[in-house]
Amino acid sequence: MNASPASVPPPGAEQLALADGLFQSARLDAPLPPTAQLSQPAPPTAPAKESILTPGQTLGGRYAVRRVLGAGAFGEVYEAHDTRLDRRVAIKILKNIDPEVAERFHREVRVVADIGHPNLIRFFDTDFIEHPGLSIKIPYAVMEFLEGHDLAEELAKNGPMSPTRLFPLFVDALRGLGRAHDREVVHKDIKPANLFLVLG
Secondary structure, eight states: OOOOOTTSOOTTSEEEEEOSSOEEETTSSSOOOGGGOTTSOOOOSSOTTOOSSOTTOEETTTEEEEEEEEEOSSEEEEEEEETTTTEEEEEEEEOSOOHHHHHHHHHHHHHHHTTOOTTBOOEEEEEEEOOTTOSSOEEEEEEEOOOEEEHHHHHHHHOSOOHHHHHHHHHHHHHHHHHHHHTTEEESOOSGGGEEEEEO
């Protein structure tokens, strides 16, 4: 039997998950304001180079922040340790938003957390934090920590996927999306950077 190329995991060794972006419940009254869209610019409310959290800080009395995983104009993602349940988690924090969007993000996370599907990232917790220099409370969501990388990185590194690898991954991802639609929840920012190749 020929060995699989080193850059391509064997069949069944990876999954494609909707891991980020903007979920919106169709059951809630109004659409998110334009300032919530991750592709839209917004006036800064904090220095661009200032991280909201710092390694060693404890959030919510239980999440010990370890390092920054990524940052953009509208949010930051951190690796943290849940000291209560002894597990790695990811914490996403929104920034550069108004109070209405902050409250709506908090509610949307609670809606998505109830869906439950292996191809949708799991949310464990959500709350608000106060930050010096900002006039509003900042919403955050605690998510499962995924091992792997996003589809945009995979395509940039290895080029287009073969159909035999691509189809099973996207069928599973679409099943997860279908589960969300069954609960009247839509994802408004589906793109390679928001699809995560989970290894193992």
